[in-house]
Amino acid sequence: MMAPEAPARTPSAKPAQLAEPVLEIRGLCVDYGYGADAVSAVVDCDLVLRRGEVMGLAGESGSGKSTLAMAAIRLLRSPGVITAGEVLFHSRPFSEEGPRGTIDMLAANDSVLRTVRWSEISVVLQSALNALNPVITIGAQFDDLLRVHRPSFSNRDRWNRSAELLDMVGMTADRLRSYPHELSGGMCQRAMIAMALALEPQVILLDEPTTALDVVTQREILEELMGLRDQLGFAALFITHDLSLLVELADEIAVMYAGRVMERAPAASLFHAPRLPYTYGLLNCFPPMHGPRRPMEGIPGSPPDLRVLPTGCAFHPRCRWAMERCRQERPVLRPLGGPNREVACWLHAGDATIPRELAHPEPPAAAGRPAATGPARAARARR
Amino acid sequence: MTAGAATTRTETPLAAAGLQPPPSVLRSRGLRVPRSPKVIAGLAILAVFVVIAVIGPVIAPYSPNETGIYCRTACSGARAAAAWLQTIVVHPAEQVCNAAGTVCFNSPAVLAFLPKPPSGAHWLGTTVFAQDVWSQLLVSTRATLLVGFIAGAIATALSVLVGVTAGYLGGNADEGLSLLSNVFLAIPGLPLLIVLASYVPSAGANVIVIALIVAVTGWAYGARVLRAQTLSLRNRDFVEAARVSGEGRMRIIVVEVLPNLLPIVASTFLFTTLYAVGAYVALAFLGLAGAPNASPAGLWNWGEMLQQAYPQNAVASGWWWWWLPPGFCIALLGMGLALLNFGIDEFVNPRLRAAGLSRRSARRAGISLRPRLGITPVMHRRATGGRHSATAAVATDAVGSEGAAP
Numbered sequence: 001m002m003a004p005e006a007p008a009r010t011p012s013a014k015p016a017q018l019a020e021p022v023l024e025i026r027g028l029c030v031d032y033g034y035g036a037d038a039v040s041a042v043v044d045c046d047l048v049l050r051r052g053e054v055m056g057l058a059g060e061s062g063s064g065k066s067t068l069a070m071a072a073i074r075l076l077r078s079p080g081v082i083t084a085g086e087v088l089f090h091s092r093p094f095s096e097e098g099p100r101g102t103i104d105m106l107a108a109n110d111s112v113l114r115t116v117r118w119s120e121i122s123v124v125l126q127s128a129l130n131a132l133n134p135v136i137t138i139g140a141q142f143d144d145l146l147r148v149h150r151p152s153f154s155n156r157d158r159w160n161r162s163a164e165l166l167d168m169v170g171m172t173a174d175r176l177r178s179y180p181h182e183l184s185g186g187m188c189q190r191a192m193i194a195m196a197l198a199l200e201p202q203v204i205l206l207d208e209p210t211t212a213l214d215v216v217t218q219r220e221i222l223e224e225l226m227g228l229r230d231q232l233g234f235a236a237l238f239i240t241h242d243l244s245l246l247v248e249l250a251d252e253i254a255v256m257y258a259g260r261v262m263e264r265a266p267a268a269s270l271f272h273a274p275r276l277p278y279t280y281g282l283l284n285c286f287p288p289m290h291g292p293r294r295p296m297e298g299i300p301g302s303p304p305d306l307r308v309l310p311t312g313c314a315f316h317p318r319c320r321w322a323m324e325r326c327r328q329e330r331p332v333l334r335p336l337g338g339p340n341r342e343v344a345c346w347l348h349a350g351d352a353t354i355p356r357e358l359a360h361p362e363p364p365a366a367a368g369r370p371a372a373t374g375p376a377r378a379a380r381a382r383r
Numbered sequence: 384m385t386a387g388a389a390t391t392r393t394e395t396p397l398a399a400a401g402l403q404p405p406p407s408v409l410r411s412r413g414l415r416v417p418r419s420p421k422v423i424a425g426l427a428i429l430a431v432f433v434v435i436a437v438i439g440p441v442i443a444p445y446s447p448n449e450t451g452i453y454c455r456t457a458c459s460g461a462r463a464a465a466a467w468l469q470t471i472v473v474h475p476a477e478q479v480c481n482a483a484g485t486v487c488f489n490s491p492a493v494l495a496f497l498p499k500p501p502s503g504a505h506w507l508g509t510t511v512f513a514q515d516v517w518s519q520l521l522v523s524t525r526a527t528l529l530v531g532f533i534a535g536a537i538a539t540a541l542s543v544l545v546g547v548t549a550g551y552l553g554g555n556a557d558e559g560l561s562l563l564s565n566v567f568l569a570i571p572g573l574p575l576l577i578v579l580a581s582y583v584p585s586a587g588a589n590v591i592v593i594a595l596i597v598a599v600t601g602w603a604y605g606a607r608v609l610r611a612q613t614l615s616l617r618n619r620d621f622v623e624a625a626r627v628s629g630e631g632r633m634r635i636i637v638v639e640v641l642p643n644l645l646p647i648v649a650s651t652f653l654f655t656t657l658y659a660v661g662a663y664v665a666l667a668f669l670g671l672a673g674a675p676n677a678s679p680a681g682l683w684n685w686g687e688m689l690q691q692a693y694p695q696n697a698v699a700s701g702w703w704w705w706w707l708p709p710g711f712c713i714a715l716l717g718m719g720l721a722l723l724n725f726g727i728d729e730f731v732n733p734r735l736r737a738a739g740l741s742r743r744s745a746r747r748a749g750i751s752l753r754p755r756l757g758i759t760p761v762m763h764r765r766a767t768g769g770r771h772s773a774t775a776a777v778a779t780d781a782v783g784s785e786g787a788a789p
Contacts, residue, residue: 031762076759083762106761113758 028085056250128188139176265341425722439521535656537598542605550613567603587673587681685709
């Protein structure tokens with residue numbers, strides 16, 4: 001596949017400057033419904049996905065994670081409407097064909113979107129069993145994809161490429177003759193990932209790809225995926241509600257609440273030193289494997305009704321450190337001390353006393369990721 | 384709602400107050416009044432016809448059977464004699480009748496040909512039998528609609544019974560019932576109708592009898608559709624769960640499966656009604672639904688009007704006021720039912736309701752292109768400037784006060 005061009009790089013050797021952006025989302029607003037009935041599902045979101053990096057998007061159900069990702073490639077179904085913002089895709093395709101230069105996704109017409117979707121930005125959906133056509137074999141579905149996007153391939157080429165793709169995700173080539181119902185959930189998801197990689201995309205949107213799988217399969221697939229990321233060099237936007245999962249595989253994490261990005265930080269910083277009470281709550285939903293026993297706290301209450309958002313900070317009714325200011329003014333995302341991180345919380349603005357839980361020191365930069373997962377992150381293509 | 388929420392966000396200080404949905408949000412959960420112009424048009428058309436069906440015979444200015452209506456005032460006993468006046472009539476303005484009222488003539492013998500085109504006295508003109516077309520139309524609506532709706536209801540009930548039973552039970556019951564509906568599908572409907580109608584004595588005199596005959600030929604298609612949908616539904620997890628929780632077969636069918644079939648049942652009803660109207664009109668046009676002057680008297684319906692017009696060469700002679708109104712009414716009723724069917728689709732499928740946004744309202748909402756599957760529309764910032772500038776103002780306020788704080 002992709003010949004590794006950059007020398008092998010250990011996790012500790014984090015580059016001084018950030019990689020160039022591949023998908024830029026600026027001030028994106030998404031409504032469901034029109035006019036008076038509209039509900040704002042995503043409000044004023046900024047995200048920058050950098051080449052070859054994994055951006056994690058976390059939050060509870062209904063916080064707008066999937067809506068944000070699907071809106072970025074304009075795959076939202078009616079009545080979804082993008083009401084403001086811009087999405088720029090800086091295309092530098094790995095293959096010869098494919099569009100080059102910056103593409104404004106929100107201004108793109110059908111044909112442009114058609115050239116970009118799947119071949120440059122592909123999607124792995126949550127339920128692979130539903131995403132695969134139940135009456136066609138896996139092989140025929142690969143074949144369809146390659147027939148359209150790689151017209152120069154012969155029958156044999158397509159078959160070989162399909163087999164190679166399945167091999168990449170740890171499946172044997174004879175599975176090409178199987179129907180989706182003959183595969184387990186994990187295998188379907190692998191096949192789905194293989195299909196998403198078939199055209200060497202620059203960006204993959206992973207919309208809760210492992211939520212329906214058991215933890216062991218989940219771990220296998222994610223390691224596979226991260227290995228492939230190192231090998232192929234695509235960037236990934238990984239959507240999940242499982243923050244502990246993200247901490248392991250993402251370079252950067254954005255936490256969403258009620259349609260807004262509330263905290264954005266490098267994975268390790270976010271994990272070791274959360275600054276947002278909501279992030280702190282999410283991280284505290286999972287018991288630590290070692291250390292002293294502590295009562296689990298979690299987050300009281302439930303996500304807000306997007307039609308009737310609380311005043312001020314949307315999280316304040318559930319926040320144990322809520323102040324008078326939180327009830328009245330909505331905090332905006334603002335940069336915070338520390339590397340490349342932002343938070344929208346009044347606790348970190350002005351003269352408020354920051355609670356001990358939210359004032360952990362930044363982890364040393366050398367730590368990089370909390371734990372290297374899977375194969376060494378060698379040869380991440382940085383072209 | 385967004386504008387309202389924006390103001391609440393800044394003005395209401397208490398979270399508890401902010402968490403209560405405003406009345407506008409709660410109200411939207413109630414029964415939705417159809418807003419789509421298609422549905423409103425369909426409802427309006429149907430309402431007009433139903434009203435005519437109810438009060439038509441009362442407000443009809445003449446009896447539909449009454450011939451020689453020109454002599455009504457002067458020669459009340461002239462009906463028998465007027466039978467020969469099929470092609471000519473005396474101008475009513477200056478008519479002179481004899482003492483017995485049996486013969487009427489103009490003083491200067493001016494003869495006018497029948498039928499007469501629409502006029503103030505006869506809104507839709509007259510037939511060659513000197514009958515008032517407007518009155519016939521008003522009276523005919525009742526039987527046409529009654530047969531349509533009754534036959535539609537019977538056929539829908541039959542198709543639910545056969546289709547859902549076959550789909551849910553499966554096995555031999557399915558084989559048998561499917562065979563039955565396939566047979567009825569394969570038999571051409573109209574010949575069967577003709578055979579049935581001509582063998583049932585005086586079928587045309589009774590709305591129920593004719594509706595039953597029409598229903599027997601019209602239920603099979605709905606049964607096939609319902610069977611297919613039931614087959615898919617009975618393997619869904621919620622039906623499985625109901626079975627596991629010990630619900631009886633009858634209860635599962637009625638409470639779990641049937642409500643999910645309701646949209647199909649409703650559209651089946653509308654289309655069978657449409658079919659029944661067509662079939663009844665066809666029967667009457669062929670003269671198989673009993674003539675109004677036969678014994679027992681058949682019912683006046685739109686097909687009967689066409690049946691009388693056709694042999695008199697109404698089309699070729701250019702007497703459009705005779706054959707056009709019933710034909711137009713049939714088409715209009717069909718259109719109304721079809722439009723209503725769109726409404727049912729939109730009612731049960733909220734996605735469609737939003738997607739059914741008209742081009743005009745989309746432009747008003749500032750959406751550049753119509754919502755399509757796979758291409759999310761993008762609103763122009765200009766069109767929503769008011770709203771977003773409001774949001775932006777809140778944000779700048781926040782930044783401003785934050786800047787002032789330290």
